[in-house]
Amino acid sequence: MSTEESNPDEAPAARTSGLGGIVHTYRGYDPVRFPPPTAPPGEGIEGLGDRMLESGSRRRFTAEELAEAIRIPPEAIGGLGPSIEALIAELEARRDRILETWDPFPTVDAASRQVDDQAEPLLDAEALPEIFRERLRREVRERQIHGLERLWYHLDRDDPEQAAIRAKLPGIVESLGDLDAIEGLRDGWPFTGRRVPSVEEGVEIRTELERLENLLEQLREALKNARPAVVDLDELQDFIDEADLSDFKQVRARAEELLRQAAEQEGLIQDEEGWKMGPGAMRRYQSTLLASVFASMKGSRHGRHDPVERADGTIELPATRDWEFGDPASALDLPASVLNAVVRGGGGPPELRGEDLVVHRTRSTTKCATVVILDMSGSMRSGGQYVSAKKMALSLEALIRREYPGDRLHFIEMYSVAKPVPRGGVVDLMPKPVTIRDPVVRLRADMSDPDITEADLPPHFTNIQHALQLSRRLLAAADTPNRQVMLITDGLPTAHFEDDQLFLLYPPDPRTEEATMREAAALAREGATMNVFLVPSWSQNEEDLRFGRRLAESTGGRVVFTAGNDLDRFVVWDYLDKRRHIVG
Structure with missing residues (x-):
């Protein structure tokens, strides 16, 4: 691979990075307890299918995820209410005993003194430069963990005295974390006790209370929506005796069996790693997607391809016509032909002749060959656009399978190169990772060189030209003049081929655009239409x-x-009649 600069054969020098440091922590934030906001999951097969599209067919679903998607009627799980209510009462009693025992208010002062005591010898150290001393004093006074982390980076690790001070800063950071935990304990629960915990005990008390609150939330959710699978049984066993858990375990086992049966009815398959969507579930999911598309369309938009009447058609019509030489015997309307012979014979024994024969009028629906190009370049990850593209592809596949089984449909994955997608492979398509972040990229790769493979290429570029070239090859084998290409992309091409030379050019270059337009013109000359x-x-x-x-x-x-991602409204510019109209 080479760069397209003054010397196109000179490769860019590799750049190294000396990144390193400590793990950052921020007061009041825990990525486990406070995960990033996400959209609420859908229900049923649609919700599971949406999750699968985000990560591919290797995605496995847990029992908790199944319980979120497949709802079981509460009346189907006998004994659910009493068993969960008893557990809730026991956990609440344990929480109340803790609140009636401890008083964390004095512990806050102890945790604060602990921070100051750790910082004092560092502030008095002569080896600490004055500018860093003032900064350390300010960060400790304001209880700023982030500021202490930045100070840790600024201290000279090669200076033995500063390195010794540097090594003690993480201890202050940890003490600040304890202080934050104790303050959260004091402010988060209504304590009425008199026993003062130590700092270590206060941190443990907060951890236990948070675990109890989490379990109580799970149990209330299980009681409200008949979903005992959402309860963390291992966590619950740390607080409840085994004898008291027996009733709940029996109810949970019944619920899991009902959930398993419901999942299998939906077409889900269980393996060693969890539940996955089988072929039946995929067909259900595609039907759901297709139904949602039809639900947003006007009635006048529905229908099949325009039919063409033919003598050897496959669809019989009510009307008939006289038999002609060459008509297939399968189209013969035998009752009507015999009746004609009876009428002609005047009541005598019927003698069937050629003039009596009639055949059904038939028609054949027109065929259509379609290639769908799915952009899987790096930019398609933004806003989850790749998920919307895959949903559209699955909807189209379901439509053709159900309504137009004679049509031909191909999918092409497009990134720095293009390649056909095997049947059932749309689910596994994922946007390619961005491997080059330079503002200007001018690369050329000789793909005729056996030492250069696709694995050597940065994959996140957009090669529309190669995708159109591959589309022409696929459509050339179609036995129908009705050929079309559907290109799903988010912008300009950034890669193209010139013979065996692959060019990767960013920002988008006129050279790439010209190569893409030439390929589109060749597609048009071969009678195919492209919708973008x-x-x-x-x-x-x-x-x-x-x-x-x-x-x-x-x-x-x-x-x-x-x-937008919902694709609920399209502005269509129709270049056939030069009119703009809205579908949806």
Whole structure:
């Protein structure tokens, strides 16, 4: 691979990084207790399918996730209420005993003194430069963990005296974390006791109370929605005796059996790693996606391809016509033909002749060959656009399988190169990781070189030209003149081939755009139409929109601008009649 600079054969020098340091902690934040906000999961197969699209078919679902997606009626689980209510009462009693025993208010002062005592010898150290001394004093006074971490980075690790001070800063950071925990303990629960805990005891008390509150929340959720699987049984056993858990375990076992049966009815399959979506579940999920698409469409938009009447068609119509030489015997309307012979014979024994024969009129629905190009470049990860693209692909696949089984459908994965997607492989498509973050990239790779493979390429570029070239090859084998390409992308191409030379150019280069337009023109000459579906992106600008219009117009197709991840509203620019109209 080479760079496209003054010397195209000179590779860029490798850059190294000397990053390192300590793990950052921030007061009041715990990524386990406070995970990042996420959208609420959907229910049923649709919710599980959405999660699978985010990470591929290797995604396995836990019993808790199944319980969220597949709801069991509370009346189906006998004894659920009494067993859970008893556990809630026991945990609440344990929590109340803790609150009636301890008084953490004095412990806050002790934790604060502990921080000051650890910082005092460092503030008095002569080896500490004055600028760092004032900074340390300020950060300790304001209880700023982040400021202490930054000071740790600034101290000279090669100076023995500063290195000794540097080594003691993590201890102050840890004490500040304890202080924050004790303050949270004091402010988070209504303590009425008189026993003062030590700092270590206070941290342990807070941990225990948080575990109890978490279990109580799980039990209340299980009671409200008949979902005992959401309760962490291992955690619960630390607080409840085995004898008191027996009733709940029996109820939970019944619920798990009902959940297992419901999951299998939905087409889910269980293996050693958990539950996964089987072929039946995938078909259900695709049908759900298709139904949601139809639900947002007007009735006038529904229907099949326009039919063509043919003598050897496969769909019989009520109307008949006289038999002609060459008509297939399968189209013969035998009762009507015999009746014609009886009428002609005037009541005598019927003698069937050629003039009596009639055949059903038949028709054949037109075939259509479609190639769907799915952009899996690095930018498609933004906003989860790749999930929307895969949903669209699965919906289209379900539609063709159900309504147009004679049609041909191909999927192409597009990134720095393009390649066909095997049947059932859409689910596993994922946006490629960004491996180069330079503001300007000018790379060339000789793909005829056996020493250069796809694994050597940065994968996150967008090669529309190669995808269109591959589309032409797939459509060339189609036995129908109705050929189309559907391109789902978020902007300009950044890669193209010139013979065996692969160019990766960012920002988007006119050279790549010209190569892409040439391939689109070749597609149009072969009688195929291309529709461009342009999804939004953080980096999208007016030039992306103009390019989408030019690309679609060059093949007599249209461009569709989506208005968000839900794809609930499309602004369609139809280049066939030069009108703009709205679908949805």
